[in-house]
Amino acid sequence: MMCRAVHISALVISFTLASTLSHVEGANSRRTDLDQQHPRSDSRAWSSVPVYDAREEVSEYWREVAQRTLQDHTDQRNNARKAKNAIFFIGDGMSLPTVAATRMYLGNENVSLSFEQFPYFGLAKTYCVNRQVADSACTATAYLSGVKNNYGMLNVAASVRRTTCEYDHEATEFKGLLKWAQDAGKLTGLVTNTRITHATPAGSYASSAERDWEDDSEVNADCTTTPDERKPQDIASQLVHGEIGKKLKVILGCGRRHFLPRGTLDEDRVNGTRSDRVNLIDAWKQVHGEMGERAEYVSDKRSLQEAANLKQVDYLLGLFGSSHCLYNLEIDEQQVPVEDRKPKLSEMVEAALQMLEGSEQGYVLFVEGGLIDTAHHSNRARLSLEETNEFHKAIELARTRTSIDDTLIVVSSDHSHTLMYNGYPTRGNDVLGIADISGVDKLPYTTLSYANGEGFSQTYVDGNPSKRIDITNYDLKNYRQRYLATVPLSSETHGGEDVGIYASGPSAHLFAGTLEQNVIPVLIAYAANIGHEFGWAPEPSPTDDGGDASSMSLSLLLPIGLSLASTLARWLHRHVMMAH
Numbered sequence: 001m002m003c004r005a006v007h008i009s010a011l012v013i014s015f016t017l018a019s020t021l022s023h024v025e026g027a028n029s030r031r032t033d034l035d036q037q038h039p040r041s042d043s044r045a046w047s048s049v050p051v052y053d054a055r056e057e058v059s060e061y062w063r064e065v066a067q068r069t070l071q072d073h074t075d076q077r078n079n080a081r082k083a084k085n086a087i088f089f090i091g092d093g094m095s096l097p098t099v100a101a102t103r104m105y106l107g108n109e110n111v112s113l114s115f116e117q118f119p120y121f122g123l124a125k126t127y128c129v130n131r132q133v134a135d136s137a138c139t140a141t142a143y144l145s146g147v148k149n150n151y152g153m154l155n156v157a158a159s160v161r162r163t164t165c166e167y168d169h170e171a172t173e174f175k176g177l178l179k180w181a182q183d184a185g186k187l188t189g190l191v192t193n194t195r196i197t198h199a200t201p202a203g204s205y206a207s208s209a210e211r212d213w214e215d216d217s218e219v220n221a222d223c224t225t226t227p228d229e230r231k232p233q234d235i236a237s238q239l240v241h242g243e244i245g246k247k248l249k250v251i252l253g254c255g256r257r258h259f260l261p262r263g264t265l266d267e268d269r270v271n272g273t274r275s276d277r278v279n280l281i282d283a284w285k286q287v288h289g290e291m292g293e294r295a296e297y298v299s300d301k302r303s304l305q306e307a308a309n310l311k312q313v314d315y316l317l318g319l320f321g322s323s324h325c326l327y328n329l330e331i332d333e334q335q336v337p338v339e340d341r342k343p344k345l346s347e348m349v350e351a352a353l354q355m356l357e358g359s360e361q362g363y364v365l366f367v368e369g370g371l372i373d374t375a376h377h378s379n380r381a382r383l384s385l386e387e388t389n390e391f392h393k394a395i396e397l398a399r400t401r402t403s404i405d406d407t408l409i410v411v412s413s414d415h416s417h418t419l420m421y422n423g424y425p426t427r428g429n430d431v432l433g434i435a436d437i438s439g440v441d442k443l444p445y446t447t448l449s450y451a452n453g454e455g456f457s458q459t460y461v462d463g464n465p466s467k468r469i470d471i472t473n474y475d476l477k478n479y480r481q482r483y484l485a486t487v488p489l490s491s492e493t494h495g496g497e498d499v500g501i502y503a504s505g506p507s508a509h510l511f512a513g514t515l516e517q518n519v520i521p522v523l524i525a526y527a528a529n530i531g532h533e534f535g536w537a538p539e540p541s542p543t544d545d546g547g548d549a550s551s552m553s554l555s556l557l558l559p560i561g562l563s564l565a566s567t568l569a570r571w572l573h574r575h576v577m578m579a580h
């Protein structure tokens with residue numbers, strides 16, 4: 001009995017001891033974990049002095065910031081008027097981390113980019129019908145034409161597979177925002193700093209089962225057995241001869257090579273790539289000449305600005321490079337006087353607005369800041385942030401130049417990228433610099449890095465993922481420097497998370513909530529009163545009756561919502577039926 005009692009006591013003691021020990025160990029390990037998860041600032045290996053405004057240490061400062069914002073929001077009145085003009089900006093690949101990092105690139109974490117100051121914000125879900133992570137073609141189809149389709153395809157229904165050479169064009173192709181604007185009698189324009197035949201700009205005027213069919217040589221390479229008369233029309237030809245392209249009052253971008261035949265050199269002495277021997281720049285002049293219009297083609301900044309300033313041309317085509325336009329930082333490096341350098345995105349937007357503004361009927365302008373994306377694809381973060389900066393400037397220019405009373409500006413992105421912004425850097429630390437030194441391998445890492453891409457070779461010694469390169473001597477001021485990447489890929493990929501939608505001007509309040517990306521053009525059409533396609537009755541021109549939040553309350557919003565939903569459903573039904 002005694003023995004048993006002792007035995008039990010020993011068991012109890014040992015259990016108590018064990019549980020106490022394990023509790024202590026648990027506490028220690030939890031504490032260690034907590035420290036590892038959120039290291040104390042004084043234990044950081046990469047020590048730098050935080051830089052911020054001393055007022056931020058005073059609690060009242062933050063309370064005042066919050067109060068001011070609250071006041072702005074309560075003062076905000078929905079402007080329910082219809083927009084005479086609409087400008088739609090797409091920052092290609094402009095993910096939310098890209099926007100956040102650009103604030104710091106501009107000097108301070110608390111900076112707001114021009115479009116971040118817009119009063120309304122929403123999120124767009126960017127997946128396309130057959131891929132979780134989308135490309136610029138299916139997303140352009142969604143945010144320009146209101147329909148999601150397949151990766152790599154422009155304005156062709158998802159029932160058709162990518163790169164199909166022969167399909168029922170009549171039944172499966174559709175048009176979007178710029179066509180609706182043209183049908184409503186508005187002027188239209190297109191600006192990009194990529195090839196004008198690249199997926200994003202092409203989404204505004206072309207239908208193609210393959211985004212790469214930028215000229216006929218690419219169609220021929222894929223459709224070897226298709227008779228010529230049944231071959232799909234290449235994208236450059238659609239811009240010049242297509243229903244939407246012919247009516248575009250201003251077209252500015254790059255990609256001359258797809259407009260010129262092989263053997264014909266462009267202004268920069270680069271060869272064309274067309275195999276049909278057609279010079280589409282001459283064809284564009286001829287198309288408009290035959291219509292008795294004053295049409296001008298320009299290939300440099302000086303002639304662009306002259307043509308736009310003089311306003312004596314009815315139609316303007318500007319192509320400023322053989323492939324994509326130069327990056328902003330490359331333009332800055334051009335060893336020629338500033339006026340002879342290539343035009344920047346904001347300069348092209350200014351010229352386009354000069355061509356469009358002042359018209360009775362109003363206009364719809366589509367603008368792409370396309371090199372944010374291409375820079376990310378090569379893991380060159382500095383290039384991408386500078387392109388985002390230029391995009392922000394172009395929007396600032398547009399908002400300053402137009403009236404908030406009659407011009408709706410919507411800014412969004414097509415898809416995200418794999419850029420990450422991380423590592424607990426101190427305030428004021430160069431966002432393009434070193435964040436800290438890893439406590440594991442004792443090597444520095446940058447604040448910005450990528451999940452995949454060519455930067456892999458700049459990250460690991462001989463591609464060995466257990467051995468990182470010491471990046472201490474990397475020249476992170478050089479825009480050619482690739483940033484760290486975890487998975488080796490020849491081109492960094494897009495990301496699948498949502499992107500922002502920012503809106504300002506008449507009916508901007510419609511752009512709120514987490515939306516399917518294909519809802520955006522329907523909202524723009526409704527706001528700009530160009531939705532005849534959707535069956536809603538055109539309303540009178542903008543009036544001065546204001547339309548504040550109280551008058552735009554549930555009683556009005558509900559029928560509008562229901563009407564939008566039912567017209568959209570009818571429209572989608574019609575197109576789905578057509579697609580089958």
Ligand SMILES: [Zn+2]
Pocket residue numbers: 093136373374377494
């Ligand atoms: Zn891309």
